[in-house]
Amino acid sequence: MLIKDFRRDFYDVLQHQRVLVLVAFDVDALCACKILQYLFQCDQVLYTIVPVDGLQELEHAFLENAEGIRHVILINCGAAVDIVEMLQPEDHVRFYICDSHRPVDVHNFYNAVQVKLLMREDELSSMPAYDDLFRDDGEDESEESDSENDDPETGYKRKRFDDESIIRRQDRRRWNESRVKTLFDYSKFTSYGTSAALMMFELAWKLSKDTNSLLWLAIVGVTDQFVHYRTPRDKYMEDIMSLQSHVSRHNQRGADDENIMSVNCLRVSFEEELYLPLYRHWKLFDSICHSMPIACKLRLWSLKGQKRLHEFLAEMGLPLTQCKQQYSAMDTAMRSEVKVKILEYMNKYGLEIQDVIIPSFTMQYGYKHLLCATDFVYAAAAALESVDRLRLPTDNFLAATEILQRCVSRKIEAGLESAKLQLRGVVNQVQSFLDMHQIISAGPFLYVCVQEGTADSRFFSHPQCLLRLARYTLQAHCSVSRNKRVRSLPLVLGAPLSIEEGRSIMVGIPPLDTDDERKNFFGKAFEQAAESTNTVVRFNSFDSHIIEMKTEDRSKFFDALISILQ
Template identity: 65%
Template sequence: MDDTSLQSMAVFVLWPFHLFGVWPFHPMDVMARVLVLVAFDVDALCACKILQYLFQCDQILYTIVPVTGKEELEKAYVENSEGVKHVIFINCGASVDVVETLQPEESVRFFICDSHRPVDVHNVFNAVQVKLLMKEEEFDELPEYDSLFRDDDSDDDSGNDSDTSERSGKRKRFDDEAIEKRRDKRIWDENRQKILFEYNQFSTYGTSASLIMFELAWKMSKDTNDLVWLAVVGVTDQYIHFKTPRDKYIDDAMALESHVARHNHRGDDEDNIISINCLKIVFDEELQLTLYRHWSLFDSICHSVNLACKFKVWTLKGQKRLHEFLAEMGMPLSQCKQKFSSMESTLRHNIKQMIQDHMTKYGLTNQDVVIPSFSAQYGYKNKLCAADYVLACVATLENIDKNKSATDNFLSALDILQRVNVASLEKAVELAKKQTQAIVTQVQTFLDMHQVISAGPFLYAFIQEGTMDVKFFAKPQCLMRLARFTLEAHCSVSRNKRARSLPLVLGAPLDGEQGTTLVIGIPPLQLDEERKNFFGKAFEQAAVSTNSRTLHDSFDSYIMEMKTEDRSKFFDALISLLN
C-alpha cells in the first residue's frame, strides 16, 4: 500500500502505520499530551496496558479515561480535550461519527483501535482527522464512496420565475432539468439508505484491540513476553464473551503461538535458564472447564457451559450421568469434590486425557472438551490459564460493590494485569466464582420455572425483580454470558426442533428507582459460526415505532436500556418486526 492509497480512506493497517509516520507521538514535544479513551472490557484493558508501555518507552504524556458508553465518551472528550492534539479510542468510537459527535478543532487527530463492526462510514472515509488502527482485510463489505457521498449542484432554480415572457421556453427547460435532478437525487438517496441499512444491519467483531496493539509493538521492536500475555488475554476475552467464532479465535491464537515460542524459548545450557520469577507462557490444549484449577473438578463441570448443558446437570438424571462419567474415568467423588490443587497428583495430571478417553460414550466431542489456549506461570503459584484471567478481570470490572465506582473497578482491573499483584488476582478469581455461580443459579431458575418463552420469531426471558444476585446481571458482560448459557441450556432440554434456530432476548432489572431494564439480544446457536447479531437495528426500529423510552448508549448495539413500563408494547413491535 503506498502513500496515495492511504489518502483515499482512513484504514490505517499495521504495515503502513509502521512505515508512514507510524508513531505520531513525539517525546520531544513535552507539552503534548495524548488522550486515551478506553471501553469497559478486558480486551480494551489489555490493549490499554500495551499502549501504556509504548508511551512509557518514548516518555510520552498521556491521560487514560475509562468510558462505559457513548454519552460518557462525549463527556470525557469535552472534559479532557484542552491542549490535546491526538486522541486514541480503544474498543470505542468506531460505531459513531467521531468528528460530527465531538466537534473537534481541525488540528485534532483521532486514532480508533476498536474491534466493533461495522465502522461508521464517516470514520472510514475521513482520511484527514480519523485513522483506523485495523486490518484492511476486514473491510471487504465496505460500500463504494460514490454510493454514499455526492456533491449536488443547487436545485434552487426559482430565480427563473421572474424572467420575462420571451424566456418562458428556456425557463421550462430549466424546470424540466430541475425536476429530473430532484428525481435522480431521490433515487440516489433511496439507494444510499438501502446500502447503509445493509452495511449496518449486523453487529460483528474484528481482530481484538490488544492483538492490534501487540502487533504494533512487535513492528516497533518493543514487544516483550508480558505484552504477548496481554494480547493472549485480550484474544481470549473475545472468545469467552462470544464475540468471535471458534475458527477466528484459533487463527489469532496460532498467530500468537509463534510469539510465545520466540519469547519463551529455553535451551539446555545454563545461560538459557529462566528465573522462577520470570513469566512463562505455555501453549497447549486447555480443558474448557471454568476456573477448574481454583475450584473442585465437580463444581467446575457444573458451571461450564458445554459440559453442564451436555449432562443437563440441573436435573437428577443429569447429575446421575455425571456421577457415572466420573466413576467410569476412575475419579472418586471424594477427589472430584475437593479443591483441584489438593487432588492426587496422578489424577490431576492425567485429567485431560481421562476425559478425552471417555467423552464419546457421553455424547461429548473434542470441541466440547478442549481448545487451543495459553497458560501463564510465575513464581511457585499454580498455573493460570488465559480464560481464568479473563473471568477474574471482568468480575473486577463489573464488581457490584456499592462502595466502588466504575473508575475504581477499572483501576483495580488494571492492577490485576500487573502480574506481581498475586493477592489481588486471587481475590478476583473468588469474585469470578461468585459471578459464575450466580449465572448457573439463574439458568436453573429459568428452566425450573419454564421462564424461557417462545414469542414466535425469538425466545425471551426476564429476570424477576428481587431475585437473588440480580445485581450481577445489571452488567453487560455478565448478562451476555447468562444469555448464552440460558440459550444453550434451553436448547439442550427443549423438544422444539426450531429451538436452535431461534435467537434469545434477555432482560434484567437495572435500576428499581428509575424503573429501567437492561435488555440484550443474542443470535441463534444455529448461526454460531457467523456471530452476526441483528438485534441492534431491530431494537432501534421497534423503539421508534412504539415511542418506547429506550437508551441505546452501549458500544454494543444489541444491548440497550428501556423503561420497564414500555416492555409490553416494545415486544409486540419486535415480534411484528421479526416476523
C-alpha cells in the same frame, strides 16, 4: 481513513505530543491500553487514560479532557458512530480508533483528515463505495436557481419546471433511496473484528519493543473475545496460531543450562487446555457443573443429569471425595490424568472435543500458581463488573488493571473469587428459568426476563455478565426443547438495571445455528422497534444489541419487535 503503516502514520506522529486515551470497559480494551501505556512509557509520551462505560461517558470524558489535546486514541469504542459529529472537536484534533466493533461508521472510514482507523484492511472490505454514499449537490442547486425567473406580473421568483430539472429531481430521489438501502444493508448486522490487544501487540512487535508480558496481554485480549462470544472458534484459532510463533520466540529453552529461562521470569506456554472455568482454583466437580457446554449436554440442572455426571466421574476413576476438594489438593496421580480420562470417555456421554478442550496458553511467574488465559479473563471481567455499590467504575478499572499486572497476587485471588460468584449466579439463574418455564417463544424469537428481587440479579445489571447469562440460557433451552426449530431462534433477555428508577437492561443474541458467523441483527431491530412505538430507549452501550429502557415499556416494545422480525 484506514491507516496502513501504524508506525509511520500513528505512533511516530504522537512523539513529543500529549495524548488522550479513552478506553472501553472490557478486558480486551484494558489489555490493549496496557500495551500502549508501556510503549508510551518507553518513549516518554505524555498521556491521560480515561475509562468510558458507554457513549454518554465517552462524550463527557472528551469534553472534560479535550483542552490542549490534539491527539485522541479510542480503544474498543467510537468506531460504530460518527465520532466527529458526536464530539464536535476542533479542526486540529485527530482521532485514532482501535476498535473491534463492526461495522465501522462510513463517515469515520471516509474522513481523511480527522479520523484514522487502526484496523486490518481485509476486515473492512464490505465498506460501500464513496459514490454510493456521498454526492456533491452543489451543481444541482445552482442549476435549480438558474431555472428560476422573475414573474412579470407579480415580480416574484417563479421556478421553471423544465424536463431537465424534473429528471434531476427524480435522479436525486432514486439516489437517496439507493443510499438508504446501501447503508441499511451495510449496517444491519453487527460483529467483531480482530482484538484491539492483538493490534497493539503487533505495533509493539514492529517497534521492536515486544516483551513476554505484552505478549501475554495480547493472549488475554484474544481469549476475552472468545469467552464473551464476540468471535467464532475459527477466528480465535487463527489468532491463537499467529500468537504461538511469538510465544515460541519469547520462551525458548535450550538444552544447555545457560539457555534455560530464570525461575523468576514470566513463562508462557501453549497447551490444549481443559475448557473448565477456573478449575485450577476451584473444585473439579464445581468447575464441571459450571462449564456451559458440559452442563448443557448432560443437563446438570436435573437429578438425572447429576446422576450422569456421577457415572461419568466414576467411569473415569475419579472419586467424589477427590473431585469435591480443591483441585490443588487432589491426589497428584489423579490430577495428572484428568485431561486424558475426560478425552477417553467424553464420546460415550455425548461430549465433543470443543466442549472439553480449548487451545490456549498458560503462564507462570516464579513459583506462583499456574494461570491460564481464561482465568485472567474471568477474574478481570469480574473486577470490571463488580457489584460492590461502594466502588466507583474507575475503582473497578484500576482493580482489573492490577489483576493484569500479575504482581499483586491477592488481587488476582479476589478476582477469581468474584468470578466464581458470577458463575454461580449465572448457573442458578439458568436453572430458575428452566424450572419455572420462563423462556417464552414469541414466534420469531425467544425471550425471558430476570425477575426483580432475584438473589443474583445484581450481577446481570452489567452487560458482559448479562451476555454470558443469555448465551447459557439459549444453549440450555435448546438442549431440553423438543422443538427442532429452536436452534434457529434468537434470544432477547431482560434484567433489572435500577429498581428504584424502574429501568431495565436488555440484550439480544443470535441463534445457535449462526454460531459460525457471530453476526447480530438486534441493533437495527431494537432501533426500529423503538421508533415504531415511540419508546424511550437508551442506546448507550458500544454494542448496539445492548439497550436500556423503562421496565413499564417492555411489553409494548416486545410486541413491536415481534411484528418487525416476523
